[in-house]
Amino acid sequence: MNNRIGKRTWQFSAPAIIASYATTAGIKENEGPLGGHFDFIFPDNLFDEASWEKAEQKLQQYALEIALEKRGVESDTIDCLLGGDLLNQIVATSFTARWAGTPYFGLYGACSTLAEGLLLAGTLLSGGFAQRTAVCTSSHHDTAERQLRFPTEMGVQRAMTAQWTVTGSGAYLLEKGQGNIGVTCGVCGKIIDNGTKNNMDMGTAMASAAVDTICAYLDDCHDLASLDYIVTGDLGHIGWEICQKMLLQRGYDVKNKLLDCGMLIYDKKQDTHAGGSGCGCSATVLGAHFLPQLTEGKLKKILLVGTGALLSPTSTQQGESIPCIAHGVVIEQLH
Amino acid sequence: MNNRIGKRTWQFSAPAIIASYATTAGIKENEGPLGGHFDFIFPDNLFDEASWEKAEQKLQQYALEIALEKRGVESDTIDCLLGGDLLNQIVATSFTARWAGTPYFGLYGACSTLAEGLLLAGTLLSGGFAQRTAVCTSSHHDTAERQLRFPTEMGVQRAMTAQWTVTGSGAYLLEKGQGNIGVTCGVCGKIIDNGTKNNMDMGTAMASAAVDTICAYLDDCHDLASLDYIVTGDLGHIGWEICQKMLLQRGYDVKNKLLDCGMLIYDKKQDTHAGGSGCGCSATVLGAHFLPQLTEGKLKKILLVGTGALLSPTSTQQGESIPCIAHGVVIEQLH
Numbered sequence: 001m002n003n004r005i006g007k008r009t010w011q012f013s014a015p016a017i018i019a020s021y022a023t024t025a026g027i028k029e030n031e032g033p034l035g036g037h038f039d040f041i042f043p044d045n046l047f048d049e050a051s052w053e054k055a056e057q058k059l060q061q062y063a064l065e066i067a068l069e070k071r072g073v074e075s076d077t078i079d080c081l082l083g084g085d086l087l088n089q090i091v092a093t094s095f096t097a098r099w100a101g102t103p104y105f106g107l108y109g110a111c112s113t114l115a116e117g118l119l120l121a122g123t124l125l126s127g128g129f130a131q132r133t134a135v136c137t138s139s140h141h142d143t144a145e146r147q148l149r150f151p152t153e154m155g156v157q158r159a160m161t162a163q164w165t166v167t168g169s170g171a172y173l174l175e176k177g178q179g180n181i182g183v184t185c186g187v188c189g190k191i192i193d194n195g196t197k198n199n200m201d202m203g204t205a206m207a208s209a210a211v212d213t214i215c216a217y218l219d220d221c222h223d224l225a226s227l228d229y230i231v232t233g234d235l236g237h238i239g240w241e242i243c244q245k246m247l248l249q250r251g252y253d254v255k256n257k258l259l260d261c262g263m264l265i266y267d268k269k270q271d272t273h274a275g276g277s278g279c280g281c282s283a284t285v286l287g288a289h290f291l292p293q294l295t296e297g298k299l300k301k302i303l304l305v306g307t308g309a310l311l312s313p314t315s316t317q318q319g320e321s322i323p324c325i326a327h328g329v330v331i332e333q334l335h
Numbered sequence: 336m337n338n339r340i341g342k343r344t345w346q347f348s349a350p351a352i353i354a355s356y357a358t359t360a361g362i363k364e365n366e367g368p369l370g371g372h373f374d375f376i377f378p379d380n381l382f383d384e385a386s387w388e389k390a391e392q393k394l395q396q397y398a399l400e401i402a403l404e405k406r407g408v409e410s411d412t413i414d415c416l417l418g419g420d421l422l423n424q425i426v427a428t429s430f431t432a433r434w435a436g437t438p439y440f441g442l443y444g445a446c447s448t449l450a451e452g453l454l455l456a457g458t459l460l461s462g463g464f465a466q467r468t469a470v471c472t473s474s475h476h477d478t479a480e481r482q483l484r485f486p487t488e489m490g491v492q493r494a495m496t497a498q499w500t501v502t503g504s505g506a507y508l509l510e511k512g513q514g515n516i517g518v519t520c521g522v523c524g525k526i527i528d529n530g531t532k533n534n535m536d537m538g539t540a541m542a543s544a545a546v547d548t549i550c551a552y553l554d555d556c557h558d559l560a561s562l563d564y565i566v567t568g569d570l571g572h573i574g575w576e577i578c579q580k581m582l583l584q585r586g587y588d589v590k591n592k593l594l595d596c597g598m599l600i601y602d603k604k605q606d607t608h609a610g611g612s613g614c615g616c617s618a619t620v621l622g623a624h625f626l627p628q629l630t631e632g633k634l635k636k637i638l639l640v641g642t643g644a645l646l647s648p649t650s651t652q653q654g655e656s657i658p659c660i661a662h663g664v665v666i667e668q669l670h
Contacts, residue, residue, distance in 0.1 A: 002463035008438065010464045051653050080523055088423045089647035090443050091655075094526060098658045103343065103523035105451060106443040106645065106660075108425050116440060120455070127462025128337035129345045147649075188415055188438035191429060310441065312424035314482075318386050320426075323433045325441075 002126050006220025008187050010119070012126035015182030015334055016174040019132075022066035023287040024059045025280075026141070026167030032266045037288035038168070039066050045142050045167065052152075056085065056140035056169075057092040059280070061099050063171035064136050071173055075100040078173075079130035082120055084113040085138045085279050086165070088147060092138050102134070108310075111206075111234055112189065113137045114170065114283045115306025115327035119186040121174045122329070131176050138169035139278030148313060161201035163236045163262055164272035170283030179334065181294045186329040187217050191310070193323045199309075199316045203239025203262075203274055206307040209324035210235060211246045213305055217328050218252055228299045230254055231290060232326075233282025233306050234262030236275030261285035282306050286331075294333050301332045337461050341555025343522050345454070347461035350517030350669055351509040354467075357401035358622040359394045360615075361476070361502030367601045372623035373503070374401045380477050380502065387487075391420065391475035391504075392427040394615070396434050398506035399471050406508055410435040413508075414465035417452040419443050420473045420614050421500070423482060427473050437469070443645075446541075446569055447524065448472045449505065449618045450641025450662035454521040456509045457664070466511050473504035474613030483648060496536035498571045498597055499607035505618030514669065516629045521664040522552050526645070528658045534651045538574025538597075538609055541642040544659035545570060546581045548640055552663050553587055563634045565589055566625060567661075568617025568641050569597030571610030596620035617641050621666075629668050636667045 003011040025038040026045060040062050042055065049055040060083075068075055081100055084107040085092040097104035109116040117135035124130045142152045144165035150156040158164075174183065192209040210232050218224055235243055240260040247254050261282040262275035286304060293299040307326045316322075338346040360373040361380060375397050377390065384390040395418075403410055416435055419442040420427040432439035444451040452470035459465045477487045479500035485491040493499075509518065527544040545567050553559055570578055575595045582589050596617040597610035621639060628634040642661045651657075 004464070053649055053653060084443065087647065088649065089445070089645060091645065091647045091650045091658075094645040094658045094660075095650075095655070098526040098528050101525060103525055104660060105455065105523065108419065108441040108443040110424070120440065123462050123464055124458060127458050127464075129339070129458055129462075188440065190436060190438050191433040193433050310424060310426065310429040312422065312426045314388055314423065315426045315430075318388060320430070323426075323429045325429075325439065 008216040009185055009220040011185040012122050014126055015184045016122040016125045017177055017179030017182045018172060019175040019179055020067045020071035020173040021287045021291060022063045022070060023170045023284045024063045024168060025284050029166060029168050029265060032270060034265060034288045038284060052140055052142040053087060056138055056143050057095045059169040060092050060096045060136050060138035063169040064096060064100060064134060067171040067173050075102055078102040078132050078134045080124055081134045082107055082117040083136035084108050086144050093136060096136055109325060110308030110310055111277055111279055111281060112306035112308030112325050112327050113279045115304055115329050118183055118329045119188060119327050122183045122186060125174060125176050133174045134171060136171045137279035137283045139165050139280035141165045141167045144278060158273055159200035160273050161238055163202060163274045163277035165278035166265055166276045166281040166284060168280035168284040170287045181291060181331060182334055183329050184332050187213050189213050189325040189327040191323045191325050193321050195321050197321050199311060202277060202309045203236040204242060205309050205322040206235055206324045207239040207242035207246060209326040210243050210305050210307050213326040213328045214247060215250050217303060224252060227257060227301055227303055229257050229259050230303045230305060232260045234277045235260045235307055236262040238274050264289060294331060297333060304329050304331060343551040344520055344555040346520040347457050349461055350519045351457040351460045352512055352514030352517045353507060354510040354514055355402045355406035355508040356506065356622045356626060357398045357405060358505045358619045359398045359503060360619050364501060364503050364600060367605060369600060369623045373619060387475055387477040388422060391473050391478050392430045394504040395427050395431045395471050395473035398504040399431060399469060402506040402508050410437055413437040413467055413469045415459055416469045417442055417455055418471035419448040421479050428471060431471055444660060445643030445645055446612055446614055446616060447641035447643030447660050447662050448614045450639055450664050453518055453664045454523060454662050457518045457521060460509060460511050468509045469506060471506045472614035472618045474500050474615035476500045476502045479613055493608055494535035495608050496573055498537060498609045498612035500613035501600060501611045501616040501619060503615035503619040505622045516626065516666060517669055518664050519667050522548050524548050524660040524662045526658045526660050528656050530656050532656050534646060537612060537644045538571040539577060540644050540657040541570055541659045542574040542577040542581060544661040545578050545640050545642050548661040548663045549582060550585050552638060559587060562592060562636055562638055564592050564594050565638045565640060567595045569612045570595045570642055571597040573609050599624060629666060632668060639664050639666060
């Protein structure tokens with residue numbers, strides 16, 4: 001039986017097995033600390049496409065193609081694909097779903113979309129609606145920059161609090177059955193808006209949402225000791241600092257356990273300021289860094305907390321503060 | 336037990352009871368055939384807000400507030416809110432979720448979002464993850480026009496094949512338990528792209544997706560005779576015509592049973608050309624027209640097929656064709 005643990009944590013009757021996964025990334029990401037761990041590197045930001053947007057779609061489609069190939073199955077065996085991206089109307093994901101030809105739920109959770117997708121995929125599998133699901137997300141620095149900030153060619157000086165949108169994608173096949181690693185439970189995030197309005201400092205805005213979800217999970221499950229890491233994706237350096245201080249105020253000392261995908265993907269020398277961000281950030285770091293360690297038994301259990309800033313350029317221009325969300329999923333080694 | 340019927344239809348172990356619902360709409364919508372059946376009419380397109388976008392958010396929040404009031408419950412009793420809208424980064428819905436303070440999954444399915452939300456809400460309820468869910472969607476003619484087409488003030492001459500974005504919203508509370516009407520099963524849509532590129536003619540683009548989902552359901556369930564209506568939302572006059580012809584070619588004569596929300600909401604005299612569209616179209620027509628008839632026993636069973644054109648202005652400018660989707664849900668009188 002699927003269960004509620006405590007107030008907000010959903011426990012799946014059986015783990016959603018992560019049967020296969022793949023990541024694609026750009027040159028800059030491959031020059032960072034996780035270089036060599038991605039499945040496919042795009043040689044430039046266009047990769048033979050006529051636009052950055054089309055290249056982003058290719059990043060995502062390649063990730064899904066590789067994940068399917070590793071599993072030795074075709075896309076028509078996917079009962080449901082869930083995903084999203086940062087492009088207006090999430091076109092990168094919808095065109096990937098067109099290629100896949102599978103049933104599809106489009107999601108929008110900004111940088112939390114991967115966790116949102118993993119959580120919903122888990123509910124569909126354990127609810128008995130699917131045997132195999134796919135979760136895909138992507139982002140591309142140049143598409144995000146020109147859509148959400150300034151024309152990319154302007155080369156506007158970036159604030160030191162700003163994060164750098166990751167060029168990359170991750171695709172995950174979640175299935176019913178037996179396997180080595182799986183998603184066992186999760187927390188659906190709430191919108192938390194701490195009143196900040198600076199769209200060049202998402203970490204400060206998103207930290208409160210991450211704290212809400214992490215506390216919801218720890219209050220429900222009381223298992224901080226059994227977690228190897230709480231992995232936020234992606235607060236960056238500034239948000240990570242705020243998050244761990246706020247958690248300490250709430251009674252949870254997680255300093256040695258709190259990692260952030262936005263801090264792991266780039267080296268400080270790469271001049272990305274506050275770190276990485278984008279739907280592709282947690283999507284690549286999970287697959288390139290954490291899942292291999294879980295598979296090899298170096299890690300036993302992590303709480304992935306995808307954080308998203310759900311503002312739009314229009315809402316910012318109209319003076320609104322930044323509504324943020326964080327969805328959490330527990331990923332474990334199963335035996 | 337939740338079940339798969341045939342290839343693609345998901346059957347819920349117990350119906351997702353539609354325990355309450357409410358609709359809000361603009362003046363033009365209230366001057367149409369469904370006038371007088373909406374719960375709240377906005378007196379103008381701004382309704383004391385500083386922007387159309389803020390007014391759209393208010394449309395959605397009011398719908399949810401009224402639905403909660405009718406049910407006599409507060410928003411904190413909602414286990415999960417699902418929804419979306421047409422605004423970039425679905426900000427109308429995220430700000431509504433901020434007001435509600437509930438766990439929230441942001442969705443993007445363009446005009447199919449209501450059906451996507453109802454289907455996912457059904458899986459969460461019957462999967463044992465929630466007792467009460469809310470599904471909200473909205474659209475606003477002036478926000479959609481300036482974001483997706485031309486600056487609204489330009490008053491560009493509209494193509495005769497174009498549809499008019501509905502100013503309106505619907506909020507639905509779906510629950511576990513006993514009730515008069517409920518969602519009993521549904522079909523998750525696939526992306527169908529028939530190659531058309533004319534973003535002033537969505538009906539032609541979306542008809543193929545509607546046909547795919549309707550046939551998936553009828554092939555699985557063989558119950559055309561028991562359906563009072565198949566309700567597409569929103570193909571408009573042109574798409575409806577194409578849809579029923581294509582269904583006939585596939586062996587399903589639905590001419591007297593096929594209705595379309597985009598055709599029902601405006602009178603031909605209102606000069607909306609091919610009919611209504613937008614996330615608020617099926618959201619208002621379902622609540623203002625069909626659910627009351629199901630509640631009163633005038634109808635027994637409908638298949639609501641939310642249709643969405645998942646293009647973006649950028650994908651159109653870059654020469655892409657229009658990827659479309661249709662999600663289906665069966666709504667029945669239960670006793």
